[in-house]
Amino acid sequence: MLQRASARHAATSSRQLSIAVSLRACPAGMARSAQSLGPRMTMTKTLQPRSPAMRRCFSSSAPLLSTPHEVPLSAIRNISAWGHIDAGKTTLTERLLYHTGGQASAPDSVHSAANSALPGDVDSGSTVTDYLEQERERGITIQSAAVGPLWWKSQSSKDNPSAAITLVDTPGHIDFTIEVERALRVADGCIVVMDSVEGVEAQTEGNWKIGSRYGIKSNVLFLNKLDRPGASIARCLRSFVQRGLHARPLLLQLPILPSGSGGTEIDGGIAGVIDLLTKEELRFEGRAGEQVVRTPSSSPEIGPARHSLIESLASLDEVLMEELFSIESDDPHQSISAQSLRQSIRRLTIAGKIVPTLLGSAAKHVGVQPVLDAVVDYLPSPGEAGDVRDELGMGKGTVHGTSERAREVGRGGSRKPKVQGKATPPSKEASEKKESAAAASDGPRLTGEDDAVAAAEDANRVSINVQDPTLSCLAFKVVWDKRRGPMTFVRVYSGTLSRTTTLFNTSTGTRERLSRLLLPFGSTYTEVEKLGGGQVGVLLGLKDTRTGDTLVDARPAGGKAATMDPTLRLRPVDVPPPVFSVSVDAHSKSDEEAVNEALAMLVRTDPSLRLDSGSGDDAGGGSAFGAAGTNQTILSGMGELHLDIAKDRLKNEFGVKARIGGVRVAFRETVDEQLRGVNAEPHVVEDVLERDMGGKRVKAGARVTVQALAENEEGDPAYGDNIVEVRLGGEEGQKGNIESRSEAKSRTARGNKGDPASGVSNLNAEQRQARREGSKGATPAGSDETGTVGIDADSLRRSVLSGVTACLSRGPLASQPLTKLHIRVTDVQTFGPEQSPPRAVGAIIQSLVRRAVREAGARIAEPVMRVRIETEEGHMGRVVSDVTTDQGGDIVEVEHEGAAQEGTERRPVDVYLPPESQGEGGEAEGAIPGARQKTTIVALVPLTKLVSYSSRLRALTAGTGTFTMRLEGFRKVSDERQKQILEELGRV
Ligand code: GDP
Ligand code: MG
Numbered sequence: 011m012l013q014r015a016s017a018r019h020a021a022t023s024s025r026q027l028s029i030a031v032s033l034r035a036c037p038a039g040m041a042r043s044a045q046s047l048g049p050r051m052t053m054t055k056t057l058q059p060r061s062p063a064m065r066r067c068f069s070s071s072a073p074l075l076s077t078p079h080e081v082p083l084s085a086i087r088n089i090s091a092w093g094h095i096d097a098g099k100t101t102l103t104e105r106l107l108y109h110t111g112g113q114a115s116a117p118d119s120v121h122s123a124a125n126s127a128l129p130g131d132v133d134s135g136s137t138v139t140d141y142l143e144q145e146r147e148r149g150i151t152i153q154s155a156a157v158g159p160l161w162w163k164s165q166s167s168k169d170n171p172s173a174a175i176t177l178v179d180t181p182g183h184i185d186f187t188i189e190v191e192r193a194l195r196v197a198d199g200c201i202v203v204m205d206s207v208e209g210v211e212a213q214t215e216g217n218w219k220i221g222s223r224y225g226i227k228s229n230v231l232f233l234n235k236l237d238r239p240g241a242s243i244a245r246c247l248r249s250f251v252q253r254g255l256h257a258r259p260l261l262l263q264l265p266i267l268p269s270g271s272g273g274t275e276i277d278g279g280i281a282g283v284i285d286l287l288t289k290e291e292l293r294f295e296g297r298a299g300e301q302v303v304r305t306p307s308s309s310p311e312i313g314p315a316r317h318s319l320i321e322s323l324a325s326l327d328e329v330l331m332e333e334l335f336s337i338e339s340d341d342p343h344q345s346i347s348a349q350s351l352r353q354s355i356r357r358l359t360i361a362g363k364i365v366p367t368l369l370g371s372a373a374k375h376v377g378v379q380p381v382l383d384a385v386v387d388y389l390p391s392p393g394e395a396g397d398v399r400d401e402l403g404m405g406k407g408t409v410h411g412t413s414e415r416a417r418e419v420g421r422g423g424s425r426k427p428k429v430q431g432k433a434t435p436p437s438k439e440a441s442e443k444k445e446s447a448a449a450a451s452d453g454p455r456l457t458g459e460d461d462a463v464a465a466a467e468d469a470n471r472v473s474i475n476v477q478d479p480t481l482s483c484l485a486f487k488v489v490w491d492k493r494r495g496p497m498t499f500v501r502v503y504s505g506t507l508s509r510t511t512t513l514f515n516t517s518t519g520t521r522e523r524l525s526r527l528l529l530p531f532g533s534t535y536t537e538v539e540k541l542g543g544g545q546v547g548v549l550l551g552l553k554d555t556r557t558g559d560t561l562v563d564a565r566p567a568g569g570k571a572a573t574m575d576p577t578l579r580l581r582p583v584d585v586p587p588p589v590f591s592v593s594v595d596a597h598s599k600s601d602e603e604a605v606n607e608a609l610a611m612l613v614r615t616d617p618s619l620r621l622d623s624g625s626g627d628d629a630g631g632g633s634a635f636g637a638a639g640t641n642q643t644i645l646s647g648m649g650e651l652h653l654d655i656a657k658d659r660l661k662n663e664f665g666v667k668a669r670i671g672g673v674r675v676a677f678r679e680t681v682d683e684q685l686r687g688v689n690a691e692p693h694v695v696e697d698v699l700e701r702d703m704g705g706k707r708v709k710a711g712a713r714v715t716v717q718a719l720a721e722n723e724e725g726d727p728a729y730g731d732n733i734v735e736v737r738l739g740g741e742e743g744q745k746g747n748i749e750s751r752s753e754a755k756s757r758t759a760r761g762n763k764g765d766p767a768s769g770v771s772n773l774n775a776e777q778r779q780a781r782r783e784g785s786k787g788a789t790p791a792g793s794d795e796t797g798t799v800g801i802d803a804d805s806l807r808r809s810v811l812s813g814v815t816a817c818l819s820r821g822p823l824a825s826q827p828l829t830k831l832h833i834r835v836t837d838v839q840t841f842g843p844e845q846s847p848p849r850a851v852g853a854i855i856q857s858l859v860r861r862a863v864r865e866a867g868a869r870i871a872e873p874v875m876r877v878r879i880e881t882e883e884g885h886m887g888r889v890v891s892d893v894t895t896d897q898g899g900d901i902v903e904v905e906h907e908g909a910a911q912e913g914t915e916r917r918p919v920d921v922y923l924p925p926e927s928q929g930e931g932g933e934a935e936g937a938i939p940g941a942r943q944k945t946t947i948v949a950l951v952p953l954t955k956l957v958s959y960s961s962r963l964r965a966l967t968a969g970t971g972t973f974t975m976r977l978e979g980f981r982k983v984s985d986e987r988q989k990q991i992l993e994e995l996g997r998v
Pocket of ligand 2: 099100
């Protein structure tokens with residue numbers, strides 16, 4: 011397998027175990043009533059629903075629970091655990107579930123009673139979170155599963171109500187990046203899991219970047235697998251700092267070595283942890299480490315480690331600094347309370363200034379409960395996380411929760427609910443937004459006085475107070491369930507979602523009714539009546555909602571006009587572009603419908619899959635998989651494994667009969683202006699087309715300008731990295747513009763070139779002018795665009811845009827998606843509703859854009875990957891020469907593990923690192939006794955050359971080399987290569 015670079019596949023064969031595990035969740039109400047009886051013990055018992063009475067709670071006829079809705083906002087934690095593949099995320103998640111009382115419990119017939127009480131195990135396929143069959147079989151997490159709420163009382167706050175934690179487990183495999191994207195989109199904080207033998211790995215870095223992109227500032231680092239030989243705390247922390255993830259990973263614990271281990275890292279292991287705040291030793295006893303035994307520690311290492319921790323905290327936190335000053339003692343560091351330190355760590359973690367670091371071994375049940383404590387003690391509630399994102403300026407299209415400060419303001423004044431102005435809506439709705447924002451001033455929008463000024467300053471930006479009564483939710487995942495149909499995972503950003511709410515999907519513009527409201531628990535769900543602000547739940551019964559859609563209340567609440575702005579768009583989930591594809595054909599004519607339905611559902615549940623009709627002709631309808639031309643449908647995805655899983659799902663989950671072709675690389679089409687000569691101007695096509703459609707003569711026209719984006723110019727991911735600009739009229743500043751997000755940027759990048767009117771046109775200037783003037787007078791009020799008489803401007807805009815996007819998905823050369831283009835459609839001409847129905851306009855615009863792209867110099871672009879190859883030093887030479895000569899790649903950099911020591915241009919490591927005697931071998935990085943030197947080669951290589959690269963690499967490195975890759979971008983190919991590709995695609 012091309013991308014299975016990790017050692018994981020080696021273990022796959024031993025995991026060909028597929029047990030149908032039935033999972034039981036704890037109804038939240040039960041868990042909560044159990045709280046008064048003491049936290050964990052009772053819950054663990056409660057959660058083994060063995061008696062018939064208990065089982066009834068899990069059937070759909072059980073009384074509905076509304077308890078989670080009553081959880082105070084400050085007690086909610088929406089978190090995600092992530093790391094590189096095999097770091098132990100799933101194992102840790104299962105342990106967290108176990109200790110909060112929600113572990114997988116296999117049916118009696120499969121597991122013995124003794125076994126079923128233990129946490130799920132990835133190696134035997136009994137986990138709660140890896141619940142798809144393919145995941146269990148392959149031992150990897152594919153679909154991130156949200157689980158929660160898990161109830162937990164932190165050791166530090168026994169008097170507080172239990173926190174309600176919702177955990178989203180994410181996969182580490184690069185093919186499933188979309189799962190990470192959507193999990194991190196809705197998480198407020200993260201547990202970063204690191205394999206302490208490996209240190210920072212490719213996906214640790216990759217996911218960290220995704221988290222930052224979504225504005226996640228609060229992370230807790232868990233150094234896992236400290237039981238393994240070669241594990242090193244110091245090396246992990248150093249790589250964390252030097253690879254630029256964060257400058258302040260602060261150790262809150264020290265490891266306890268097993269007695270008689272001799273203290274060398276090779277056979278080190280970990281018997282427990284020392285809590286630097288309380289100066290206690292924590293050992294984890296019982297079969298699954300469920301009893302935490304705390305005893306005062308006398309380790310001499312506590313002194314320097316704790317002192318260093320306090321110094322780091324105080325240097326960043328004035329409150330703690332003042333507290334230290336106010337302590338009347340010779341040694342304030344010694345006397346400061348654990349509680350003061352916790353509060354300081356919380357402040358700094360929520361502000362993103364430190365990353366509290368914990369130690370353990372998930373597999374050996376060491377250090378798991380402190381992770382739960384840290385989630386409660388240090389990670390933000392939905393209200394606190396919102397503030398964080400605002401500060402980062404990640405507000406584009408995002409609706410945030412509101413900060414504690416803002417809520418203080420709200421409480422202090424009147425009880426007026428408020429919608430504040432902060433986030434920008436996604437650009438494709440930009441124009442609609444502007445209009446609605448203007449309309450909203452006399453509409454049902456509620457604005458707090460203190461925010462009114464800010465809101466007015468930027469009419470495009472809205473921010474939602476998590477305590478606002480009007481409903482807004484983001485759908486962040488859709489899962490197909492054989493029994494229940496599509497299940498839509500949502501996070502509520504404000505208001506209350508109840509079972510009876512009628513929803514309005516602002517992204518698709520449709521109403522949605524839900525049939526049931528559930529709390530997610532792996533593959534088992536608990537029915538509830540309501541979800542409040544900040545909570546995560548699952549909706550059944552939604553028909554059209556996809557990942558990234560925004561849902562609001564379709565009806566004014568309580569008869570009052572308190573409905574959320576119907577054009578509100580929360581920041582959607584970013585979807586990475588697919589680079590591999592397969593052909594899909596129905597087995598026979600009679601299977602066609604079922605196959606098409608299954609494919610549509612597959613794509614709805616996984617937006618990183620993409621569906622295209624194989625036909626390249628102007629179909630007119632603009633549908634992504636319209637039936638014109640051939641029957642062949644192309645399914646594209648992130649990698650071979652991704653498509654393999656999709657294939658499995660079509661067969662096993664949807665039970666349809668389809669022939670799937672071999673996996674091949676997906677290309678793009680763009681424009682090479684050089685083909686029209688040096689310094690070619692943007693290409694313009696201006697024309698009116700007539701055609702027969704549905705037995706009628708239809709007619710429309712427009713002016714289309716096409717230009718390739720500059721090298722460093724960014725397109726809008728929502729439009730396949732193109733910039734799309736639609737103006738019904740001819741001049742800027744008119745109403746009704748649709749621009750993609752980067753338009754403003756592109757205007758500045760290009761300067762003001764003026765109107766490139768020199769292109770192809772069969773209208774003369776006089777005709778154009780006459781058209782403008784003639785139509786202006788006759789245009790209905792509120793629509794001053796040219797030629798739109800009698801046609802609703804909104805639907806016209808939509809059909810123009812759908813014509814453009816239809817063309818974007820199928821380029822003129824080989825029906826590959828277009829990329830890196832700036833497409834402007836202006837001066838749209840219509841000839842009354844009879845001659846220019848919206849559908850016809852869309853189809854004609856599609857033809858015009860297509861013609862413009864072809865004439866502008868269409869060119870195939872191929873995916874180029876950034877490849878990270880890890881190998882032992884001795885094999886480096888061979889790998890490098892193979893990459894540069896046979897694979898046509900360019901080397902970007904070569905890193906030697908020991909090189910960090912030289913450290914001159916590296917980031918300085920200014921955090922406490924425990925000495926080697928503490929049981930890890932990393933103090934002298936690169937000098938691990940017995941370990942071989944690792945070399946990392948980073949190169950840019952065309953994806954076509956990487957098919958089957960893993961076996962090639964194995965051969966070159968005696969089986970020791972591994973690699974990961976991610977898409978760097980698409981590169982225009984040479985004439986010769988283009989011919990070759992078009993031949994391969996059957997286009998010449
Ligand atoms: P994920 O890919 O991050 O979800 O990792 P998994 O939880 O699936 O774990 C990958 C492998 O590492 C499995 O074989 C686990 O049993 C193993 N593993 C997880 N945690 C530990 C640990 O603390 N120590 C050791 N020695 N192995 C672990
Ligand atoms: Mg996993």
